[in-house]
Amino acid sequence: MVLKKIYFVINFTIFFIHGLAQQQVHVKYYHVRxxxxxxAEDLYIKDNNVISIQDSVINFNTAGTGSISAIKPGNKIVTKDYYISKLNGGDIKDFFFTGSFRDTDYFIHDKVTKPVWSIDETKTKKILGYNxxxxxxxxxxxxxTAYFTKELPYSAGPFKFFGLPGLILDVRENDKNYNMWKAEKVELTVDPKIxxxxxxxNYPKTEMRQFIETKEAKQNKEMADLLSKLPPGTQMDTPEPKNRLGLEKIFEWER
Structure with a gap:
């Protein structure tokens, strides 16, 4: 009788793990860029493949900011970005993603070092029914700060996030009201057309370091050209790398 129980537990465990291995996942995130x-950003996982697609419509809302007068509240701009990777357990992950600069689209290879995550199991949150x-x-x-669930045991998340023992359903830069992703829907199926x-x-292919250095060199030249047309003595602050806009402020080759 004991042997039968052990046999049942072993077979159930194998069936459960096999089911997870075959499971497909789609997560739709609300992304404040x-x-x-x-x-919106849609993350799809199937077998060992991962792709995250930032939605083709960006919704702009400048109400109360007055920062971009040329864009009216509610205006939309069409764009689409892809982040492609594989599930793996290494400390460095290869991402292939699309990016643009000055109306040119690029297909970029980026080697991302796994963040050193500190997990606090006393701090929990329920997101879409997942612990x-x-x-x-x-x-x-x-x-x-991220919230992840072990109930979906995939070391993945939106954008270029990975390295936790479960799927990230919420991640955001601390003390900011942007650079955040929040899961709005989880489906255990993937559209077969993905x-x-x-x-x-048709996109120029480049490495992340080359892309960043070329882009910032062009920006610095544009700034120098602008300064050359201003009255003598005019000064403008040039952002240091650590003050880059966006989430990625310092890259591995700069440390």
Whole structure:
């Protein structure tokens, strides 16, 4: 009788793990990119493949800010960004993603070091019915807080987040009201039309370091050209790398 019980437990465990291994996941996040721009981001996981697609419509809302007078509240701009990776247990993950600069789209390879996560199992939160634990880390110069669930045992999340023993359902930069992702829907199915390995053959291909250095060199040249047209003695502050806008403020090669 005891042997039968052990046999049942072993077989049930194997069946449960196999079911998770075959499970497909789609998470829709509400993503606040900046103080004025919000969009959706859809994360898809199937087998060992991961792709995150930032929605094709960015909703702008400048009400009360007055920062961009040319964009009226509620205006929309069409765009789409892809973040492609694999599930793995390494300390460095290869991401292939699309980015743009000055009306040119690029297909960029980025090697991201796994954040050193600190998990606090005493801090919990229920998100869409899933039990989540709190974790904190420094991600490329930004202090972030995430909530992840072991009930979906995938080391993945939106954007370039990974490295926790479960799927990230909420992550945000601390002390900011932007640079945040919050799960709005979780589905255990994936649209069969999702292409996990788009090639973007028409996009110039580049490495992350080259992309960042080329982009910032052009920005600095544009700033110098602007200063040359201003009255003598005019000074303008040039942001230091650590003061970059966005979540990625310091890259691995700058440490």
């Amino acid at each position: 900046s103080a004025i721009a919000t969009l 989540c634990l709190k974790a904190t880390a420094n991600f490329r110069g930004s202090s972030v 292409n996990f390995t788009p090639q973007f053959t």
